[in-house]
Each structure stands twice: as C-alpha cells, then as structure tokens.
Amino acid sequence: xxxxxxxxxxxxxxxxxxxxxxxxxxxxxxxxxxxxxxxxxxxxxxxxxxxxxxxxxxxxxxx
Amino acid sequence: xxxxxxxxxxxxxxxxxxxxxxxxxxxxxxxxxxxxxxxxxxxxxxxxxxxxxxxxxxxxxxxxxxxxxxxxxxxxxxxxxxxxxxxxxxxxxxxxxxxxxxxxxxxxxxxxxxxxxxxxxxxxxxxxxxxxxxxxxxxxxxxxxxxxxxxxxxxxxxxxxxxxxxxxxxxxxxxxxxxxxxxxxxxxxxxxxxxxxxxxxxxxxxxxxxxxxxxxxxxxxxxxxxxxxxxxxxxxxxxxxxxxxxxxxxxxxxxxxxxxxxxxxxxxxxxxxxxxxxxxxxxxxxxxxxxxxxxxxxxxxxxxxxxxxxxxxxxxxxxxxxxxxxxxxxxxxxxxxxxxxxxxxxxxx
Numbered sequence: 001x002x003x004x005x006x007x008x009x010x011x012x013x014x015x016x017x018x019x020x021x022x023x024x025x026x027x028x029x030x031x032x033x034x035x036x037x038x039x040x041x042x043x044x045x046x047x048x049x050x051x052x053x054x055x056x057x058x059x060x061x062x063x
Numbered sequence: 064x065x066x067x068x069x070x071x072x073x074x075x076x077x078x079x080x081x082x083x084x085x086x087x088x089x090x091x092x093x094x095x096x097x098x099x100x101x102x103x104x105x106x107x108x109x110x111x112x113x114x115x116x117x118x119x120x121x122x123x124x125x126x127x128x129x130x131x132x133x134x135x136x137x138x139x140x141x142x143x144x145x146x147x148x149x150x151x152x153x154x155x156x157x158x159x160x161x162x163x164x165x166x167x168x169x170x171x172x173x174x175x176x177x178x179x180x181x182x183x184x185x186x187x188x189x190x191x192x193x194x195x196x197x198x199x200x201x202x203x204x205x206x207x208x209x210x211x212x213x214x215x216x217x218x219x220x221x222x223x224x225x226x227x228x229x230x231x232x233x234x235x236x237x238x239x240x241x242x243x244x245x246x247x248x249x250x251x252x253x254x255x256x257x258x259x260x261x262x263x264x265x266x267x268x269x270x271x272x273x274x275x276x277x278x279x280x281x282x283x284x285x286x287x288x289x290x291x292x293x294x295x296x297x298x299x300x301x302x303x304x305x306x307x308x309x310x311x312x313x314x315x316x317x318x319x320x321x322x323x324x325x326x327x328x329x330x331x332x333x334x335x336x337x338x339x340x341x342x343x344x345x346x347x348x349x350x351x352x353x354x355x356x357x358x359x360x361x362x363x364x365x366x367x368x369x370x371x372x373x374x375x376x377x378x379x380x381x382x383x384x385x386x387x388x389x390x391x392x393x394x395x396x397x398x399x400x401x402x403x404x405x406x407x408x409x410x411x412x
Contacts, residue, residue, distance in 0.1 A: 015340075016321035037321065038339035061345070 011051055015039040022049070068396050069096045073126055073151070074138035076100035078245050079161050081112040082385035083136055088119055090389070090403035092396070095119070099126045129154055134392060137161060145182045157395055158207050159388050165190035165209040166277050176276035193391050195400070196220060196331055197281060202394045210391065213383025214240045214294060215277035217305040220334060220358045221375030222290075224327040225320075226282040231309040231371070233288040238278075238307045240292070243299035243349075246379045261298065268294040302349030303383055307373040317364045320371060324360065332401050333382065333390065337361045347376035350412055354378060356386035356404040 010021050018036035022043070030043045031054055042054040070087060072080050075098035087093050098108055100123040108123060109116045129135075135155035137144045144151070145164040152158065167173045170184040181187065191201045193210040197219070202208055211219070218238050225231045244260060254260065275292045282288055321336075328334040338361040339345045347359035361374045377383045386404055393400050 015318065016325075016338075017318040018321070018325070036325070036336065038341060040340070056340075061341070061343070 011049060013037060013039060013041065014051060014053060068093050068134055068392070069132045070094070070134045070136060070392075071097040071099070071129055071132045071154070072136045072138060073099045073129065074140075074143075075108065076103050076111045076123065076249075077138055078249050078380055079384045080136075080138040081108075081115075082380045083138065083161075083388060084108065084112060084119070084121075085115060086385060086389045086403050088115065092398055092402065093392070095121065096132050097121075097124050097129055099124050099129060101125060131155065133157065134159065134395070136388060141177075142182075145186070148183055148186065156206060159193070159210060159391055159395075160190070160208070161210045161384060161388055163212060163273065165207070166192060166211060166215075167280060168192070169280070172276050172280065176273045192277075192281065193387055194219060194281070195387070195390050195394060196328075196334060197223065199394060202391050203397075205395060208388075208391045208395065210384065210388045212274040212277055213246055213303055213377065213379035214242065214272065214292075214305070215274040215281075216383045216387060217303045217358065217375045217377045217379075218274070218278050218290075218292070218307060219281050220377075221305050221307050221360050221373040222278075222282055222309065224323045225309055225371070225373070226284060226288070227327065228323050229284075230311055230313055230315060230323065232312050233283075233286055236289070236307060236309050237291045238293070238305055240294045240303055240305045241297045242294060242304075242379060243302045244296060245300050246303070246383075247296075263296065263298060265296040266293070267296050268292075299349065301353045301378050301380055303377050303379045304347065304349050305373075305375045307375070309371050309373060311364075311369040311371060315364070320362060320364055324362070328360065333357050333386075333404070335359050338363070346374045349376040349378065351408050351410060352376055352378045352381070353408060353412060354381065354406050355408040356381050356390065356406075357408070358382050 010019055013034040016037035018034055028046050032041045040054040041051050044050045044052055070093055072083055074080055087095050103123045104125045106123055108121045132155050134157040137160045141163045144160045144162050168187050170181045173181045190207045190209040191198050191205040193208045272292050272294050278290050324336050333356050337347045337359040346361040358377045363372050393402050
C-alpha cells in the first residue's frame with residue numbers, strides 16, 4: 001500500500017496525485033475522498049501527517 | 064460582431080441540423096434567420112424536429128433562397144460544401160461546415176481517405192479544424208471552421224494528451240469505437256430497417272474508416288504515427304465510446320498518466336476526467352452524455368504490461384457535431400464558450 005508524507009494543509013493523493021487540502025482539525029483515522037479519482041484515503045497519522053489508501057470493502061461491481 | 068448574431072442553417076432537416084437548431088433557439092445572442100431543406104421546403108421545422116414544437120415558428124426554405132447573414136452553418140452531405148462554396152461564401156463572412164469537406168488540410172490525405180481529388184484544394188488551408196480543445200485560439204480568429212467528425216472527436220480527445228506529451232509508441236495504437244445509429248443520419252436504408260437493425264452489434268468499419276485521416280492529422284506533431292481504427296454500430300440512438308489501446312514508450316506510473324491528463328484538461332469546460340475507484344459509473348458512459356456537450360475521458364494502465372486503455376465518450380450529435388459547432392460559434396463571436404451548451408444530461412436515463 002502506498003503512503004505519502006503531507007504538510008499540515010495539503011498533500012497529494014497517493015493514487016492520482018491530485019492536491020488535497022486538510023483542515024487543522026483533521027483527526028487521525030479520518031477518511032477523505034479524493035475529488036479527482038474518488039479513492040478513499042485514510043489519515044493514518046497527524047504528527048507527522050501520513051496518508052494512505054483506506055482499506056477497500058469487498059468489490060460489488062460487475063458487468 | 065454585434066451581440067445579436069444572425070445565423071442560417073443550410074441542410075437543416077438532418078439530425079445535425081435539428082440539433083443545431085435546438086441549441087441555437089436557446090442561445091441568448093443568436094437569431095436563427097433561416098433553415099433550409101429541399102425536401103421539406105415550406106413546411107414547419109417542427110414537422111421534422113418534433114421536440115421543437117411550440118418553440119419556433121420557422122419554416123424550411125430552399126437553399127437557393129438563403130439571404131445574407133452573419134454566420135452560416137453548413138450541414139450538407141459530404142462534397143456539397145466544396146462544390147457550392149462560391150455561392151455560400153457570398154452569404155456570410157463566417158462559415159462553420161459540419162461536413163468532412165474541409166477537415167483535412169492536405170489534398171493528398173483527402174484523396175487517400177475519400178478516394179477522389181478534392182474539388183477545392185485551394186481552400187483547405189483556410190479552414191481551422193473545429194475541436195476547440197486543440198485549436199481554441201485559431202478558432203477565435205477564424206472565418207471558416209470545419210467541425211470534426213464524431214468518431215474522430217472522441218478518439219482525438221482521448222489520445223491527445225498522451226500523444227502531445229510524447230509518452231506513447233506513435234505507431235502502435237488500436238482504437239475501437241462503438242457508435243449509436245444516429246451517426247448514420249436520417250436517411251433510411253435496408254440496413255436501418257428496425258427488425259434488421261435492432262439488437263445489432265454491427266461491425267460496419269473494421270478497417271479503412273475515413274476519420275483515421277483526421278486522427279492522424281491532429282495527433283502527429285511532426286512525427287509519423289499509425290492509428291489502427293475499427294468502428295462498431297451498437298443498439299443506441301446517440302452516443303460514441305472510443306476504447307483506445309496505446310503503449311507507453313517510457314516507464315510511467317498511473318499517477319504520472321493522471322498528471323498528464325489533468326495538465327491538459329483541468330481547465331477545459333467540456334472535458335472531464337472520469338476514472339473512479341468505486342460507484343456505478345467508474346469510466347465514461349455515453350448514455351449519461353446524451354444531449355450534453357461533454358467529452359468524458361478515462362483510462363486504466365495495465366499493471367501487467369505497458370498498455371494504457373483510454374476510454375472516451377461523447378454524444379455524437381453534440382460534442383461530436385452540433386455542440387462542437389456551437390462551441391466554435393461562441394469562440395468566433397466572442398461569447399462565453401459554454402453559452403447554450405450547459406445542459407448537464409440526465410440520470411437515470
């Protein structure tokens with residue numbers, strides 16, 4: 001799973017590289033949707049900020 | 064040009080003519096002065112375009128009765144624009160041609176694609192190819208614009224960022240386009256008879272499609288390219304979906320491909336990057352675009368190879384034809400580019 005260092009206010013989506021802004025009140029464990037690729041991201045740490053893809057639920061999409 | 068642009072549509076009883084009229088009737092700075100049809104001259108346009116009932120009192124005129132106007136749309140069968148150009152050019156200082164006659168800027172390429180000599184090769188360089196995302200500034204200054212083919216538009220908008228960035232093998236692209244039946248126009252033939260056409264997946268152009276010439280022209284950037292193209296008619300009325308297989312010529316991660324597309328299209332009013340991890344509509348879907356001027360573009364990098372599958376969707380009568388032409392009008396006349404083109408489509412549909 002990919003992770004990325006982030007500043008207190010902005011980071012890059014680990015999947016598509018889109019810039020995403022975080023508020024100062026962001027909590028550890030918070031889930032954020034990337035506005036570009038729709039990936040659900042999890043803030044795994046706030047000191048320092050560390051972002052990774054949130055665990056995926058079972059796939060429910062087909063033909 | 065004044066804020067009230069007087070336009071006329073030559074060849075207005077076809078699907079593209081009707082779509083143009085639908086858009087222009089709601090354009091705040093356009094007055095549709097005349098629309099022509101030889102077959103339906105004297106009849107209300109609503110006889111042919113019933114969705115416009117109670118929206119316009121216009122009747123079809125004959126093409127020979129066209130009066131001067133500010134901008135003339137030509138929606139005639141391929142070949143007619145070029146053959147009658149001297150008549151048309153006297154009618155309006157600005158012309159948008161929706162046929163294939165002036166899309167190619169090279170007479171030899173035209174001859175190769177259309178198997179005949181161009182009747183007016185002297186004019187080829189005077190037309191600007193009508194995809195605003197590629198030629199916005201030229202269209203703004205143009206007197207004559209050649210609207211692009213629908214399959215070509217879907218394919219080019221899908222591939223343009225990758226070709227422009229030079230990150231794909233230029234001689235190894237394979238494109239499969241699936242299109243709705245309206246692309247063939249409103250003239251019936253034996254193959255369009257409902258019991259024959261319904262439920263078909265008809266491979267009508269496995270090779271040799273004429274739009275390849277446009278695609279090659281717009282994606283070449285000075286180097287030789289080869290795009291292999293097939294088209295299949297599917298059981299939809301509107302819509303085109305291009306699935307393009309390209310091969311990276313350098314090591315790029317999916318995030319890098321994202322950045323290339325974002326760089327080219329983030330500011331575009333009518334191109335959306337559609338590639339989502341979950342939800343029902345994860346990639347471009349033509350049915351959601353019916354009646355809209357959007358081109359949705361998505362992609363997937365094959366993790367097992369250097370292949371990238373690019374998926375691009377449009378409404379063939381809108382972004383692939385009349386919508387693109389109105390977008391060009393807006394640029395040529397100094398109007399906000401989205402004017403009269405803001406319908407977002409329907410869901411569910």
